[in-house]
Amino acid sequence: MAERGAHLTAGLSASAGRPSIFEVVAQDTLMSAVRPAAQHACKVLAESNPARYGFLWRWFDELYALLDLLLQRHYLSRTSASFSENFYGLKRIPLGGGRGLWRLANLGLPKTQYWRSLLVIIAVPYVKVKLDRLFARLREEDDYAIHLPESSWKRLYKAFLAAYPFVNMGWEGWFLIYRLLYVFGRSQIHSPLLRVAGVRLGNLTPADLQAFEQRSSSASGPLTSESVVGNLTSFLGKAVGGVAMSLSTGVSVGVFFLQFLEWWYSSENQETIKSLSSLPTPPPPVHLDRLTNEALPRLKTICPLCNKIRTNDTALATSGYVYCYRCAYSFVKRHQRCPVTGYPSELQHLVKLYSPEA
Incomplete structure (x- = not known):
């Protein structure tokens, strides 16, 4: 066959x-x-x-x-x-x-x-x-x-x-x-x-x-009798051509690298990738004496976005900070990042927290 x-x-x-x-x-x-x-x-x-x-x-x-x-x-x-x-x-x-x-x-x-x-x-x-x-x-x-x-x-x-x-x-x-x-x-x-x-x-x-x-x-x-516009056009054409040829040569070398990436992101390497590409630990909150109006709230029960007592506590998995669910949902949906650290985030990174008293 x-x-x-x-x-x-x-x-x-x-x-x-x-x-x-x-x-x-x-x-x-x-x-x-x-x-x-x-x-x-x-x-x-x-x-x-x-x-x-x-x-x-x-x-x-x-x-x-x-x-x-x-x-x-x-x-x-x-x-x-x-x-x-x-x-x-x-x-x-x-x-x-x-x-x-x-x-x-x-x-x-x-x-x-x-x-x-x-x-x-x-x-x-x-x-x-x-x-x-x-x-x-x-x-x-x-x-x-x-x-x-x-x-x-x-x-x-x-x-x-x-x-x-x-x-x-x-x-x-x-x-x-x-x-x-x-x-x-x-x-x-x-x-x-x-x-x-x-x-x-x-x-x-x-x-x-x-x-x-x-x-x-x-x-x-060598260029002999070209105008200024012609010289500029020729220079830009050579520059673009040089970049294109460099890309063409680089792709021939990078084919192996792309195949390696395809293997690296295969299912058997997902756990290794998660451990290597995990986000760094976010920095601790600034000292209380150095807080400003835009810094983190003094009380741990205050939402950093609305500065009110949190309702429906929700943590952002990319940074670990806790917000109101409505505040975190609206901000992440609009900006695709953590409000405090700026790490890229998506809606699936929102984790609802349930207190033992609830």
Whole structure:
């Protein structure tokens, strides 16, 4: 069976300019492996110094999308491919270009396919991550939040929680159908996002590689009669190109590191990870003589947020401080951090305390 599968994929990839299913799937998963590693690095920085690096955790999705936009824009305009596609020696070819290899990859894509490709590469993953995170947060809040029985928000809330798993299943099934059609040679594209962009993937040809070398050699030559604007544009282009080449080289070295992270975060290492990545012990409260109006209250039964006797005592697991349930719930939901220490926190970190007298 394995021999027949290998023969099938080898035969299909032998067609002119048609990548194998392994190449297209590998380039799809490359950027999805980079994102968790970058997110974990931002989380470690935010936990080490919340005041200085906390914004990296709060605005990670937006910052990552911005950096990804700059990277993908450079590669689409210079190589007619995204970063991961160029890493695996692929390029994008317009669907209306016939069965030929269209034109050299260093000339870039037409404007229509260029902007469509940039949209689906950046916007679709960003929206998908936001929806997944919203669904996870609402599902966790469903056990704690209080909604009015007949409120319209509750009906919309319940409808979203009920429908999103089926929508997500249909989305993943849509991609699976395209990949199966690609494996059996019934389609030239392996992803519906490529259909939206109006392109298909093809292998880089020797002419493309020669054009890349000629372009890099001409760009490294001395400038003779260019204007100030031309010099600035050339300098920025070289800078972006240097960063992109550094990223491309770094990814080839970092593939092993990403595989190591995948093993490290496997189920058998969860206990070790929890012990190594646990938050540091928060500093003790300041001395009573040095308290100010914004410091911790003098009495242990006072909530640090409302400065009143606590009701429904609730501890924040990330720091250990105790608040009123309503105060802690509202603050953590709005700011995603501990009010006292600034450690990144979520609603699931709230722990209800029950006194023995209750």
